[in-house]
Amino acid sequence: xxxxxxxxxxxxxxxxxxxxxxxxxxxxxxxxxxxxxxxxxxxxxxxxxxxxxxxxxxxxxxxxxxxxxxxxxxxxxxxxxxxxxxxxxxxxxxxxxxxxxxxxxxxxxxxxxxxxxxxxxxxxxxxxxxxxxxxxxxxxxxxxxxxxxxxxxxxxxxxxxxxxxxxxxxxxxxxxxxxxxxxxxxxxxxxxxxxxxxxxxxxxxxxxxxxxxxxxxxxxxxxxxxxxxxxxxxxxxxxxxxxxxxxxxxxxxxxxxxxxxxxxxxxxxxxxxxxxxxxxxxxxxxxxxxxxxxxxxxxxxxxxxxxxxxxxxxxxxxxxxxxxxxxxxxxxxxxxxxxxxxxxxxxxxxxxxxxxxx
Amino acid sequence: xxxxxxxxxxxxxxxxxxxxxxxxxxxxxxxxxxxxxxxxxxxxxxxxxxxxxxxxxxxxxxxxxxxxxxxxxxxxxxxxxxxxxxxxxxxxxxxxxxxxxxxxxxxxxxxxxxxxxxxxxxxxxxxxxxxxxxxxxxxxxxxxxxxxxxxxxxxxxxxxxxxxxxxxxxxxxxxxxxxxxxxxxxxxxxxxxxxxxxxxxxxxxxxxxxxxxxxxxxxxxxxxxxxxxxxxxxxxxxxxxxxxxxxxxxxxxxxxxxxxxxxxxxxxxxxxxxxxxxxxx
Numbered sequence: 001x002x003x004x005x006x007x008x009x010x011x012x013x014x015x016x017x018x019x020x021x022x023x024x025x026x027x028x029x030x031x032x033x034x035x036x037x038x039x040x041x042x043x044x045x046x047x048x049x050x051x052x053x054x055x056x057x058x059x060x061x062x063x064x065x066x067x068x069x070x071x072x073x074x075x076x077x078x079x080x081x082x083x084x085x086x087x088x089x090x091x092x093x094x095x096x097x098x099x100x101x102x103x104x105x106x107x108x109x110x111x112x113x114x115x116x117x118x119x120x121x122x123x124x125x126x127x128x129x130x131x132x133x134x135x136x137x138x139x140x141x142x143x144x145x146x147x148x149x150x151x152x153x154x155x156x157x158x159x160x161x162x163x164x165x166x167x168x169x170x171x172x173x174x175x176x177x178x179x180x181x182x183x184x185x186x187x188x189x190x191x192x193x194x195x196x197x198x199x200x201x202x203x204x205x206x207x208x209x210x211x212x213x214x215x216x217x218x219x220x221x222x223x224x225x226x227x228x229x230x231x232x233x234x235x236x237x238x239x240x241x242x243x244x245x246x247x248x249x250x251x252x253x254x255x256x257x258x259x260x261x262x263x264x265x266x267x268x269x270x271x272x273x274x275x276x277x278x279x280x281x282x283x284x285x286x287x288x289x290x291x292x293x294x295x296x297x298x299x300x301x302x303x304x305x306x307x308x309x310x311x312x313x314x315x316x317x318x319x320x321x322x323x324x325x326x327x328x329x330x331x332x333x334x335x336x337x338x339x340x341x342x343x344x345x346x347x348x349x350x351x352x353x354x355x356x357x358x
Numbered sequence: 359x360x361x362x363x364x365x366x367x368x369x370x371x372x373x374x375x376x377x378x379x380x381x382x383x384x385x386x387x388x389x390x391x392x393x394x395x396x397x398x399x400x401x402x403x404x405x406x407x408x409x410x411x412x413x414x415x416x417x418x419x420x421x422x423x424x425x426x427x428x429x430x431x432x433x434x435x436x437x438x439x440x441x442x443x444x445x446x447x448x449x450x451x452x453x454x455x456x457x458x459x460x461x462x463x464x465x466x467x468x469x470x471x472x473x474x475x476x477x478x479x480x481x482x483x484x485x486x487x488x489x490x491x492x493x494x495x496x497x498x499x500x501x502x503x504x505x506x507x508x509x510x511x512x513x514x515x516x517x518x519x520x521x522x523x524x525x526x527x528x529x530x531x532x533x534x535x536x537x538x539x540x541x542x543x544x545x546x547x548x549x550x551x552x553x554x555x556x557x558x559x560x561x562x563x564x565x566x567x568x569x570x571x572x573x574x575x576x577x578x579x580x581x582x583x584x585x586x587x588x589x590x591x592x593x594x595x596x597x598x599x600x601x602x603x604x605x606x607x608x609x610x611x612x613x614x615x616x617x618x619x620x621x622x623x624x625x626x627x628x629x630x631x632x633x634x635x636x637x638x639x
Binding site: 049051071072074076077078080082084085086087088089097098100101102146149150152153 | 538
């Protein structure tokens with residue numbers, strides 16, 4: 001089933017949570033709503049589910065008006081960050097719940113329920129835990145049970161609110177790959193909310209980047225990563241913690257470089273964005289390269305991160321191990337930087353979201 | 359538990375247990391065993407005669423019957439009160455919350471006199487009830503009113519933390535799975551609350567059984583009709599029939615103990631269902 005969102009707006013007091021959102025989710029796709037906390041992504045998901053009501057706009061399921069439909073009648077499966085399993089029921093009963101509360105004339109027989117629940121538990125590879133209680137399971141197991149429970153009622157849409165947010169890194173990685181495979185198997189339209197860009201890029205067919213109640217960009221993981229539509233997306237999708245790099249300053253300050261900087265701002269101040277792995281370090285000056293001094297060299301796993309000072313600015317460059325070995329950089333070395341790929345945004349649009357990013 | 363066998367991280371198991379047992383013996387067990395010893399001065403026939411005397415039996419019926427009704431009323435309205443206090447915010451909520459504790463603090467005699475005055479034929483409430491043929495003060499109904507008043511906080515205070523513990527997401531999950539409000543309450547919320555409700559009920563029930571002060575002012579204390587066992591015991595003491603009084607006390611003690619044991623067993627079974635091997639988070 002496709003989901004259409006038209007002009008959805010939502011305020012909490014003076015705070016604008018969603019500002020006139022338009023979004024179409026085609027049938028069978030796995031879509032990620034990605035953004036920092038407070039960007040409105042969870043509110044949007046809850047409006048799709050019918051747990052929250054929008055102040056304005058419409059939600060359409062398969063082209064049909066669903067804005068005022070009750071949660072119960074929307075046939076959406078919802079997975080919560082903290083699982084929300086029923087503690088006093090066994091795993092089996094948790095999964096069977098949606099079938100048991102159906103009106104009498106729709107309710108499957110006992111044998112049928114047993115068969116369907118067992119099938120679902122096999123699908124999430126936890127059929128051996130059927131008689132356990134949620135408190136006896138690990139976090140990853142609980143979330144898989146929550147997913148099986150949501151799938152039991154054969155929802156037309158699956159909505160997941162930060163489904164891996166409460167799990168530790170290793171389990172999280174495992175589980176998101178597993179979710180991807182599961183989605184390829186059951187092919188149900190799915191929307192999941194996350195603030196983890198790596199998760200969104202790895203799992204989703206399509207990524208919707210949100211910021212301050214608005215959609216910044218919609219595209220495939222590759223599109224949003226390699227051709228960010230705004231400085232915000234550029235900053236948010238870089239590995240902000242470690243490898244993020246920014247070259248601040250006016251256009252002229254990066255020298256009279258012929259590096260093919262596609263300026264979209266015209267005259268005036270502009271900001272150039274370069275990913276840390278899109279810069280090369282050289283010992284010899286070439287036309288268009290920038291002078292810098294090595295501040296620090298860290299080897300991190302397969303990559304080497306170099307911190308350099310260009311004037312008063314700090315620049316991070318990521319090199320492969322081989323390249324770094326070839327250069328043999330030491331702190332204090334004078335080197336030359338050559339950007340391979342640069343994107344420039346006019347200073348007004350880039351400066352707008354101020355301190356976000358790093 | 360077997361800290362002696364496997365070393366526990368928590369220190370002081372032996373000394374802790376020792377103090378606990380000593381303390382419980384001194385405060386609870388010693389007076390109770392004195393009671394039993396005193397009543398042992400009676401022969402079995404004498405004991406049986408006192409325990410099954412008509413007046414004694416009638417008073418036991420009144421005591422346990424009224425307590426049961428009061429505890430049931432509180433189980434229902436206490437649940438409602440606790441739910442409202444946890445789930446909704448309204449002006450004066452803190453005030454209402456504090457109000458719940460008042461029956462704990464008020465001297466029970468004061469409560470009894472106040473209730474008796476209110477419900478008497480010329481009282482604020484009684485003047486409207488009595489013309490309708492509904493007598494509260496100086497009847498068993500009055501006893502129930504008094505017992506309901508004094509035992510309310512037990513149910514509310516036991517339920518509040520448990521209801522606070524239920525995340526709203528649980529209800530949302532049930533709704534997305536197609537459950538109606540009633541199904542959500544009945545299948546998801548109630549099972550989570552029932553063990554605590556049972557505890558609250560038990561506490562309220564036992565508190566009501568032991569109540570004396572408030573009841574004697576509103577009950578009228580007519581033998582066979584509105585006389586509670588604690589009053590009968592006091593009456594016997596005033597006639598220097600100490601052995602007879604202890605015999606009655608022992609009977610109350612035994613009945614209460616058996617009832618509490620039964621409720622605890624039921625509760626233990628309920629709690630056990632939730633986590634077969636006790637693997638709580």
